[in-house]
Amino acid sequence: MNDRISPEPPATLAELMRRGNVFAEQCPSREVLKHVTSRWGVLLLVALRDGTQRFSDLRRKVGGISEKMLAQTLQWLEADGFVARIAHPVVPPHVEYSLTPLGEELAQKVEALADWIEFKLPEIMAARVRRESGG
Amino acid sequence: MNDRISPEPPATLAELMRRGNVFAEQCPSREVLKHVTSRWGVLLLVALRDGTQRFSDLRRKVGGISEKMLAQTLQWLEADGFVARIAHPVVPPHVEYSLTPLGEELAQKVEALADWIEFKLPEIMAARVRRESGG
DNA sequence: TTGGGTACTTACCTTTTCGTGCGTACTTAC
DNA sequence: GTAAGTACGCACGAAAAGGTAAGTACCCAA
Numbered sequence: 255m256n257d258r259i260s261p262e263p264p265a266t267l268a269e270l271m272r273r274g275n276v277f278a279e280q281c282p283s284r285e286v287l288k289h290v291t292s293r294w295g296v297l298l299l300v301a302l303r304d305g306t307q308r309f310s311d312l313r314r315k316v317g318g319i320s321e322k323m324l325a326q327t328l329q330w331l332e333a334d335g336f337v338a339r340i341a342h343p344v345v346p347p348h349v350e351y352s353l354t355p356l357g358e359e360l361a362q363k364v365e366a367l368a369d370w371i372e373f374k375l376p377e378i379m380a381a382r383v384r385r386e387s388g389g
Numbered sequence: 390m391n392d393r394i395s396p397e398p399p400a401t402l403a404e405l406m407r408r409g410n411v412f413a414e415q416c417p418s419r420e421v422l423k424h425v426t427s428r429w430g431v432l433l434l435v436a437l438r439d440g441t442q443r444f445s446d447l448r449r450k451v452g453g454i455s456e457k458m459l460a461q462t463l464q465w466l467e468a469d470g471f472v473a474r475i476a477h478p479v480v481p482p483h484v485e486y487s488l489t490p491l492g493e494e495l496a497q498k499v500e501a502l503a504d505w506i507e508f509k510l511p512e513i514m515a516a517r518v519r520r521e522s523g524g
Numbered sequence: 525t526t527g528g529g530t531a532c533t534t535a536c537c538t539t540t541t542c543g544t545g546c547g548t549a550c551t552t553a554c
Numbered sequence: 555g556t557a558a559g560t561a562c563g564c565a566c567g568a569a570a571a572g573g574t575a576a577g578t579a580c581c582c583a584a
Contacts, residue, residue, distance in 0.1 A: 272510075272511070273507070273510070274506065274507030274508065274509075274510035274511075275507060276431075276432060276435070276503050276506070276507060277432065277436070277450065277451060277452050278452055279452035279453035282510065282514060283503075283506050283507050283510050286506050286510070286513055287431065287503065287506055288428070290502070290506065291426035291427075291431060292426075292571095293423070293571085293572085296411075296422060296426055297411060297412065300411070301412070308530085308531090309530075309531055309532075310529080310530065310531080315412060316412060317412050317413055317414035318414035320572070320573055320574080321531080321532070321533095322532090322533085322534095322572075322573075322574090323571090323572065323573085324532095325531080325532060325533080326572095333517060334513055334516070334517065335512075335513055335516030335517065341531090344530095345530095345579085345580055345581060346529070346530045346531085346579090346580065346581055346582090347530045347531045347532075347579090347580090348530075348531085349530085349531060349532085356509065356512065356513070356516070359505070359509075360502075360505065360506075360509075363498075363501055363502045363505055364502065366498055366501070367425070367426075367495075367498045367499065367502060368411050368418075368422065370494070370495065370498055371409065371411070371418050371421050371422055371425065371495075372408065372409030372410060372411060372418050373409065374409075374491065374494075374495075375407075375408070375409035375417065375418050375421070376407070376409075377470075377491065378421055378469055378470055378491070379417060381469065381470030381491070382468060382469065382470065428541090428542090443560085443561090444560075444561050444562075445559080445560065445561080455542070455543055455544080456561080456562070457542075457543070457544085457562090457563090457564095458541090458542065458543080459561095459562095460561075460562060460563080461542095476561090480549080480550055480551060480560095481549090481550065481551055481552085481559070481560045481561090482549090482550090482560050482561045482562075483560075483561085484560085484561060484562085
């Protein structure tokens with residue numbers, strides 16, 4: 255019925271990108287995905303499900319994170335509208351971080367993923383051992 | 390009742406790591422999480438939900454991936470027991486990749502996350518604009 | 525008065541990631 | 555004969571990520 259080869263991709267790329275399509279290289283959803291699935295992004299989102307916390311609290315909770323990466327990752331998540339930052343203008347700085355409603359939705363999905371991995375870890379490691387021992 | 394400072398961490402770190410605890414820096418779940426949430430890992434897991442596919446099929450489906458990264462990421466996912474690789478020893482190489490049952494479970498969680506981001510993208514971008522325009 | 529805690533920023537340097545291009549061994553199509 | 559496709563491996567270099575250390579401005583405890 256139709257031409258097999260059309261001069262333009264179907265439904266316009268721009269439209270796909272506006273809707274969100276992770277398979278399209280230029281889609282901004284790739285950027286968001288990058289922040290969310292970044293090394294520390296996942297951990298922070300899960301950590302923040304425990305409620306409002308301060309910078310140093312998060313630093314202590316998330317093992318191995320540096321101050322630099324904590325600050326940077328929080329800024330990404332804030333820019334994407336997932337975390338809210340409230341700075342109290344007091345003398346030793348006091349800043350509180352929490353999830354926005356949007357962030358809470360997201361964090362649930364992320365935690366589901368992280369929990370699944372933790373739960374299945376023995377099974378995963380077992381599969382790895384089978385492979386290494388040449389089974 | 391107890392000492393505030395105990396010479397050993399509670400319940401032993403090793404035990405926490407065997408069970409899986411992403412917040413512990415040395416836990417192997419961090420490694421698995423890294424593979425799964427890597428730039429291309431997410432995309433490949435979602436792409437493989439469409440069923441068994443060949444190397445080149447995946448390359449074409451996932452926009453922007455290089456052959457090197459495709460091969461490497463597939464190897465990670467295979468080592469973790471999420472994808473199965475079947476090589477037919479024929480003359481132009483023919484290799485098929487598919488999700489294992491474990492991988493299918495995982496891919497569902499990952500797809501839920503990716504879908505949510507795609508679906509909420511307009512909302513996310515809107516939040517970003519508000520911020521940039523000094524709201 | 526020295527040291528530690530708060531919430532960062534900046535500069536510097538190392539590590540990791542990733543893309544590009546080339547090679548392979550062979551077949552099919554042109 | 556030449557080009558293209560298949561499924562990679564390898565080597566090189568650029569780019570990005572990320573750790574470390576120091577600085578800030580001020581307070582509190584020892």
